[in-house]
Amino acid sequence: MDHQSQILSLRDAASLINSGGDLQSVLRDLVLAACRHAKWTLGSIMSIDAPHGHAYVIVRHDPTLIQRTLPDRWELATSPSIVALNRNEPVYIRDARVSEEFPGYRREAFERDYRSVLVMPMNCVDEDGRPMVLTVVSREITEVSAEDIAFIGMIVHLGEIAVEKQHHLRQEKQAGERLQRALAAHTSLLQQALSEGSVAALADKVGDLLPNPVVVIDFHANLVVAGRSPSEAHFDAAAWQQAVGGALNRQIVKVARGASEARQNETLFVDDGKHRLKLSVRIEPMTIDDEVVGALMIFPTPLQSGQLDQMLLDSAKFALSVQMMRSFVRFRFETRSLTELFLEVVERRWREEADIVN
Structure with a gap:
């Protein structure tokens, strides 16, 4: 992909990510943008519950037509997510089918027919304050260059900005609701006192x-x-x-x-x-x-x-x-x-x- 195409892709990714009406929509659009513009087949965003040792799938992009139940919870011991977060750097698995380090991905790579995996740490948290990672996979073995990682990293960064925006909007909405409840309580108390x-x-x-x-x-x-x-x-x-x-x-x-x-x-x-x-x-x-x-x-x-x-x-x-x-x-x-x-x-x-x- 040439530089002009990358710039146009980032512009489209920014528009797509920023169009969501809530946090779930933003995360869903982020996965879609990463797969569409960085040329990956499947993708998901997982939140990491380190104290309990699990990673949870929040949103998933899977264009396959076969409807099947997919695992939504992973043990961190078998997931590269915790490695990406601890090191604050991407984890690239060239061929998940032969990876000995992450047996969970090795098993699923055969079940869902994919090969290469890239896990990107995200500098933001979900609604429960848990850190998140973006995971993308491809059907074929994909060679990933430093330029490719930088490009998808920019998409992730745009997504982080959109996520933080949603957090601020949610906090403002909650503050407004609390203010309305406080004002209603104030009125109710005065009415009771004056009765x-x-x-x-x-x-x-x-x-x-x-x-x-x-x-x-x-x-x-x-x-x-x-x-x-x-x-x-x-x-x-x-x-x-x-x-x-x-x-x-x-x-x-x-x-x-x-x-x-x-x-x-x-x-x-x-x-x-x-x-x-x-x-x-x-x-x-x-x-x-x-x-x-x-x-x-x-x-x-x-x-x-x-x-x-x-x-x-x-x-x-x-x-x-x-x-x-x-x-x-x-x-x-x-x-x-x-x-x-x-x-x-x-x-x-x-x-x-x-x-x-x-």
Whole structure:
């Protein structure tokens, strides 16, 4: 192939690879481009799961008309893929039928009628973060020059760019979806807080929306509401909620009351007679008029969040603060009303006896 033909082939390969609508399409077009423009017969892309010792076929180009079941999993011990990745250089098998180094390819070369094999490492990963290789084969023994490897390497490089583009698009799409979920959760929490609901109902909703197990404490309502278990190995949800409502209630309230206006990390010592363990917990105090009226107790999880989860946490705190403020105002109003009633009775200032009785 002359230089002009190679340039035209690379242009066509770039257009073909970049036309895919998703990662699977991009990889399928990459195999097709490598086979069509580099003059190979069959091809596939495999992802390498080194910790478990296997290579998995993701896409395959096979123009044969015979429909048959082909292996989709290879043991790395019989595959040149891991060699290509470890060395970061192509692996060329001139005749797979006589290769002693890779018996898996030797067996399949007879079954699928091919001879030469070229394995190209790819500087990109699949959707699960596993490295990939491109494998192409030919029916006849094919001599591969340094120029041939450079040419197919350029096709692979174009494919790597397209794969990275798909990864970025997928990440942007997922970020957009997470943002939409966070905004929807924010709206839902505010609607719940502004309705005629209770702190307990809002606490249940917060527990469902946040990724972390939480406990909500309302001091004025003398209320402690637990959600999911922070340690499923020791408590299921029902047992945890029972423990929080019973043996752990006083300790949780004490720890929450000890929190200042700023968040702080504490250790909760759990001993309900059946289990003894230490749980790390972060306390987010709820304040109204510089008075701590409640707290949100958050149990960390191994996978911690980013900005969107922090925004969701802030929304939960705001909604709980609004709901607790309503309870707080109602508590103060009722206290003031009872005080005024007491003074009216003591000072005999009432006008209607029926009103006093009511």
